[in-house]
Structures are given as C-alpha cells and as structure tokens.
Amino acid sequence: MTRDAMPWPAHGGQAAPLLARYALPADHPLLDFSANLNPLGPPAWVPARLAATSPGLARYPAPDYRSAREAIAREAGVTVEQVLLTNGGAEAIFLVAAAHAGGRALIAQPTFTEYARACRAFGLTIEDYPLAPADFSLDPERLGASLAPGTLLWLCRPNNPTATLVSRDAVERLLTLAAASDCRVVVDEAFIDFVTPPEESLAPLLGRFDNLILLRSLTKLYALPGLRVGYLLASESLVHQFHVRQPPWSVNHLAAELVAPLVDDSVFLARTRQWLAEEQPRLQAGLVATGLEVIPSRTNFFLVRPGAESEKTAGQSQLDMMGEPGTGRREGRAATETLFERLLRSGILARHTHGFPGLDGGWLRLALRDRSDNDRLLAALAEGESS
Numbered sequence: 001m002t003r004d005a006m007p008w009p010a011h012g013g014q015a016a017p018l019l020a021r022y023a024l025p026a027d028h029p030l031l032d033f034s035a036n037l038n039p040l041g042p043p044a045w046v047p048a049r050l051a052a053t054s055p056g057l058a059r060y061p062a063p064d065y066r067s068a069r070e071a072i073a074r075e076a077g078v079t080v081e082q083v084l085l086t087n088g089g090a091e092a093i094f095l096v097a098a099a100h101a102g103g104r105a106l107i108a109q110p111t112f113t114e115y116a117r118a119c120r121a122f123g124l125t126i127e128d129y130p131l132a133p134a135d136f137s138l139d140p141e142r143l144g145a146s147l148a149p150g151t152l153l154w155l156c157r158p159n160n161p162t163a164t165l166v167s168r169d170a171v172e173r174l175l176t177l178a179a180a181s182d183c184r185v186v187v188d189e190a191f192i193d194f195v196t197p198p199e200e201s202l203a204p205l206l207g208r209f210d211n212l213i214l215l216r217s218l219t220k221l222y223a224l225p226g227l228r229v230g231y232l233l234a235s236e237s238l239v240h241q242f243h244v245r246q247p248p249w250s251v252n253h254l255a256a257e258l259v260a261p262l263v264d265d266s267v268f269l270a271r272t273r274q275w276l277a278e279e280q281p282r283l284q285a286g287l288v289a290t291g292l293e294v295i296p297s298r299t300n301f302f303l304v305r306p307g308a309e310s311e312k313t314a315g316q317s318q319l320d321m322m323g324e325p326g327t328g329r330r331e332g333r334a335a336t337e338t339l340f341e342r343l344l345r346s347g348i349l350a351r352h353t354h355g356f357p358g359l360d361g362g363w364l365r366l367a368l369r370d371r372s373d374n375d376r377l378l379a380a381l382a383e384g385e386s387s
C-alpha cells in the first residue's frame with residue numbers, strides 16, 4: 001500500500017501504524033507526545049491497591065457503585081443521584097448520544113472526534129459550528145443564535161485538540177440561551193484538572209441549569225487509560241435517562257474500587273499542579289522560540305504548526321491556512337507532514353490532526369511531558385531548524 005493510501009490512526013498513542021507508514025522498524029524508540037496523559041501518574045500507590053482489591057473480582061460489582069459515586073459527589077458538590085459512573089469518558093459520550101437518538105446535534109469544531117461518532121451511531125443529525133479560525137475562540141452570542149430548538153450542543157472545555165478554554169461566563173451565557181430554546185449543553189471536562197492557572201469545574205452550575213450535562217474522565221489526570229473510568233454529572237432526572245441505557249456492571253470492580261482513593265488523593269493533584277505551573281509556560285515559550293506557530297494553551301497540550309517562514313507561504317491569509325480553497329492549505333499541510341515525519345524519525349511521536357474538521361492535518365498536537373522529555377522535544381525541533 002502506498003503511504004498516501006494508508007489511513008491515519010483515529011487516536012493518539014497509536015505508534016505502530018505510523019511507524020509502518022514511514023517504513024520505520026516497530027521497535028523504533030519513541031517518546032509519546034501524542035497522548036495527553038499526566039507524566040506523574042499513575043499515583044505510586046495504585047498497583048498495591050489493585051492487588052489488594054483483586055479478590056473482589058470473584059464477585060459482581062455492586063450495581064449502583066455507591067461508594068465511588070459518593071466520593072465524586074462530595075468532590076463535585078452535587079447529590080449522589082446526580083452522578084453516573086461510566087466506563088471511561090467515552091461511555092458517557094455514547095450514553096448521552098443514545099438518550100438523544102434521532103435528534104439534532106451541534107458540535108463546536110474542531111474537537112474530540114468521538115462526539116460526532118457517537119451522534120452518528122445513534123442517528124442524530126449533526127451540524128458543525130466552526131470556532132473562530134484565528135484563535136479557536138467561541139462567541140456565545142453567535143453560537144446561541146445558531147441553536148435550533150431541541151438541539152444537543154457539544155463543547156469540550158478545555159478543548160481537545162485546540163487547548164483553548166471557553167470562559168465560565170461564556171458557558172453560563174450559552175446555558176441561558178440554550179435553555180430558552182429547549183437545548184441541552186454537554187460540556188466535556190476530561191482535561192479540566194490540567195487548566196493553568198487552575199480553574200473551577202462547572203459543577204456548581206448544575207444547581208442552576210438542568211440543561212447542563214458535564215462529562216469527566218479519570219483517564220488523563222491519573223494516566224490510567226487502561227482502567228476505563230469516567231463519570232457524568234447532570235440533573236437527577238437526566239442521570240436516570242442515561243443510566244437506563246447503560247449496560248449493567250459497565251465499570252469493572254477494580255476500576256470502581258479505585259475511584260474514591262483517586263479523587264481523595266489531594267497530594268497527587270497538588271504535585272500535578274506544581275508540575276503544570278512550572279513546565280507548561282516553559283514548554284510553551286520553548287515551542288514559540290523554535291519558530292512554530294503555537295495556539296496559546298490553557299492545558300497540558302499544545303496545538304502547533306510550522307511558522308510561515310518554514311511553509312514558504314508568507315502572505316497566505318489565516319483563512320487560507322484553515323482549509324479554505326487555495327494553495328495555502330495544501331502547502332501548509334505538506335510542511336506539517338514533513339515536520340511530523342522528521343520528529344518521528346528523531347524519536348518524537350506527535351499527534352496528527354487529520355480527521356479534525358477545520359484542521360485537516362495542517363496542525364500537530366504535542367502533549368506536555370516531564371522536563372527532560374520536553375527538553376528532548378525542543379532539541380529535536382531545534383535540530384531541524386539548524387539543518
């Protein structure tokens with residue numbers, strides 16, 4: 001198969017098909033900057049805790065996951081009945097789509113691709129709402145005006161892959177506009193704990209807006225993608241609607257037993273915040289210094305693309321680069337693919353952006369890792385500059 005005929009993998013963390021694409025050996029050493037996981041995780045106590053709870057694998061989990069939900073409710077300041085424990089944030093996304101089967105969805109794009117996949121799976125009619133091309137910001141008035149009655153709106157905060165954050169005030173305004181036209185708003189907060197400087201979750205708004213559905217994940221903060229734990233917060237009646245669509249025992253015993261100790265581990269969260277406060281601005285400045293165009297990030301990853309210099313497309317408008325007809329789009333994408341390949345060959349796996357509406361492969365997403373890994377990324381970028 002020629003390189004161009006090979007599909008790009010749908011998610012980060014999938015090195016094998018990318019190594020094959022560039023005819024590199026399967027054991028080519030790589031630092032994975034494509035998956036946005038906390039490099040400090042999982043917390044050191046996790047393996048011992050898993051071993052201690054493993055005898056419980058011989059029984060079915062308690063179907064209501066009471067103690068896990070109580071810990072989440074305590075942390076979020078909601079009632080236990082407002083919490084649904086899910087098999088990762090991904091299951092929560094699919095349960096929300098299932099409960100709106102056949103309806104209408106509006107997705108603020110570019111964003112996490114599973115919202116569209118879940119909506120398609122349940123026959124929702126999907127419309128994309130493009131974020132501002134220059135900085136991926138969102139104007140709540142303009143978005144609110146385009147909400148047809150009964151629409152399910154999907155927002156990601158902070159947004160994957162743009163690393164931008166819609167302000168709490170903007171979400172509040174949107175919730176008000178949405179409520180007036182009988183629309184529900186899904187806000188995916190999978191990365192909320194990485195926001196720098198830290199910002200509160202939207203959970204307190206659940207008391208005022210029964211059209212708000214909040215999705216959370218334990219995957220990213222605790223670096224436990226194989227565990228599969230997330231949760232959903234909403235009004236009690238909405239949670240009931242999602243719960244009746246969930247398969248029984250959807251979350252396994254080991255995962256459910258880890259929830260309370262994870263959310264209660266304030267020391268791990270404090271260490272994470274300290275790493276973010278030091279490393280996030282340092283890497284952002286380092287990336288800019290290599291000549292990349294960097295979308296100012298509020299979280300633990302960066303959306304970047306080669307600067308105008310290296311694209312040799314000086315004079316192209318931003319819109320051209322975003323995917324409007326014209327040569328800029330194609331040339332910009334070629335420069336990005338060259339950078340992707342160069343990084344891969346020097347041992348850095350970046351996240352491509354093929355499949356994100358409005359990005360179409362013209363950008364790369366890079367995760368924030370620990371200091372020495374981040375330095376290796378910067379060195380790899382600088383090497384290319386001087387060659």
Ligand SMILES: Cc1ncc(COP(=O)(O)O)c(C=O)c1O
Pocket residue numbers: 087088089090091112156160188190191216217218219220225228229230
């Ligand atoms: C924005 C967002 N939401 C949800 C998920 C799914 O998380 P989980 O692994 O908990 O299913 C991801 C995973 O990449 C994500 O980026």
